[in-house]
Amino acid sequence: MTIHYLDDLAPGQCFKGNTRARVEENAIKAFASEFDPQPFHLDNEAARESLFGSLAASGWHTASMTMRLLVDCELKLAGGIIGAGFDELRWPLPVRPGDELRVELEVLEVRPSKSRPSQGLVKLRTTTLNQNDQAVQISVGSLVVQRRPEH
Amino acid sequence: MTIHYLDDLAPGQCFKGNTRARVEENAIKAFASEFDPQPFHLDNEAARESLFGSLAASGWHTASMTMRLLVDCELKLAGGIIGAGFDELRWPLPVRPGDELRVELEVLEVRPSKSRPSQGLVKLRTTTLNQNDQAVQISVGSLVVQRRPEH
Numbered sequence: 498m499t500i501h502y503l504d505d506l507a508p509g510q511c512f513k514g515n516t517r518a519r520v521e522e523n524a525i526k527a528f529a530s531e532f533d534p535q536p537f538h539l540d541n542e543a544a545r546e547s548l549f550g551s552l553a554a555s556g557w558h559t560a561s562m563t564m565r566l567l568v569d570c571e572l573k574l575a576g577g578i579i580g581a582g583f584d585e586l587r588w589p590l591p592v593r594p595g596d597e598l599r600v601e602l603e604v605l606e607v608r609p610s611k612s613r614p615s616q617g618l619v620k621l622r623t624t625t626l627n628q629n630d631q632a633v634q635i636s637v638g639s640l641v642v643q644r645r646p647e648h
Numbered sequence: 649m650t651i652h653y654l655d656d657l658a659p660g661q662c663f664k665g666n667t668r669a670r671v672e673e674n675a676i677k678a679f680a681s682e683f684d685p686q687p688f689h690l691d692n693e694a695a696r697e698s699l700f701g702s703l704a705a706s707g708w709h710t711a712s713m714t715m716r717l718l719v720d721c722e723l724k725l726a727g728g729i730i731g732a733g734f735d736e737l738r739w740p741l742p743v744r745p746g747d748e749l750r751v752e753l754e755v756l757e758v759r760p761s762k763s764r765p766s767q768g769l770v771k772l773r774t775t776t777l778n779q780n781d782q783a784v785q786i787s788v789g790s791l792v793v794q795r796r797p798e799h
Contacts, residue, residue: 532712534719535728548730548792556731557715561683561708568685577686579699580707582738586789588731638737641699 502575502645503617506607512572514600517628518562520554522594528558553591559598559634560586563625566600574619575643581618583638590633597628605637609644616643653726653796654768657758663723665751668779669713671705673745679709704742710749710785711737714776717751725770726794732769734789741784748779756788760795767794 529538533555536543544552554562567578592598606620618639625634680689684706687694695703705713718729743749757771769790776785 528712532716534716537728548727555712555715557708557712561679561706561712564684564706564708565682576699577688578684580739583734583736585734586737587733 498573500573500575501642503607503609503619503642504645506604506619506642508604508606510604512570512602514566514570516566516569517597517599518566520562520592520594520596520598522552525552525554525558525592525594528561529555532557549591552594554593556588556634559588559592559625560636562592562598563600563623563634563636566598566625567602567623570600570602572602574640575645576616576641579641581639581641583636584620585635585637587636588634590627590631592627592633596633598625598633600625606639614644616641618642649724651724651726652793654758654760654770654793655796657755657770657793659755659757661755663721663753663755665717665721667717667720668748668750669717671713671743671745671747671749673703676703676705676709676743676745679712680706683708700742703745705744707739707785710739710743710776711787713743713749714751714774714785714787717749717776718753718774721751721753723753725791726796727767727792730792732790732792734787735771736786736788738787739785741778741782743778743784747784749776749784751776757790765795767792769793 537547537549601624603622609617620639623636688698688700689706752775754773760768770793771790774787
């Protein structure tokens with residue numbers, strides 16, 4: 498496993514997830530009942546009458562599953578994955594029971610910190626894709642990443 | 649319970665959560681072990697050595713708890729709370745075991761849809777505060793909201 502320091506990253510680099518996550522109907526309902534108890538995330542009948550047309554995962558469930566895929570992906574950041582904030586987060590398509598999700602990452606910007614010379618910020622676009630290669634979540638966010646100790 | 653249609657909303661309106669959510673240490677660790685298994689969200693010792701200084705909730709856990717506080721808040725949107733996307737999402741301070749979270753909302757923009765006359769978008773700033781009235785999450789996002797049927 499290669500640890501990536503800020504100094505190893507450059508705009509245009511792409512990374513992929515090593516795993517796929519299968520989304521089970523009961524996991525959609527369990528997450529929703531704890532964090533997003535709305536009919537279209539909990540009940541198949543009610544979802545049919547809603548904007549979603551059928552049962553859909555909470556966007557926060559999709560975001561949380563994406564985080565798990567990131568932790569397990571080939572990009573291993575020095576200091577861990579620590580989000581400083583997002584400029585964009587959207588869900589172009591709902592996540593459905595039976596979907597299999599994976600992530601793709603692109604480095605957009607690398608910015609050493611002036612005030613904290615041991616770290617910096619990396620801006621990443623993270624795309625979460627389903628088994629049909631359709632994007633179900635797109636985010637652009639900045640992560641705090643450590644510099645190589647010799648710097 | 650008053651249902652808010654798009655037509656009832658205007659920039660500058662503020663809404664509050666009706667509930668507070670207490671964040672338990674075991675809930676932080678349970679969420680993290682499923683969705684964000686990094687040492688600073690799982691293990692008190694390891695967190696002490698990290699950027700966080702002590703055990704901190706995953707940002708996605710904070711976002712998910714915020715969603716639950718929104719579902720339970722005084723703003724009841726026609727059609728439910730359906731996020732179209734975020735322009736901003738950040739975590740100014742970590743959430744710690746024992747914190748008690750609540751939400752405050754401000755309507756920033758109301759935009760009827762041209763292509764779908766029965767709905768529109770509402771841009772909201774949602775601030776999640778801890779028991780010391782410090783912001784632990786700030787988001788600016790757009791929700792799909794139904795118009796009054798007579799329109």
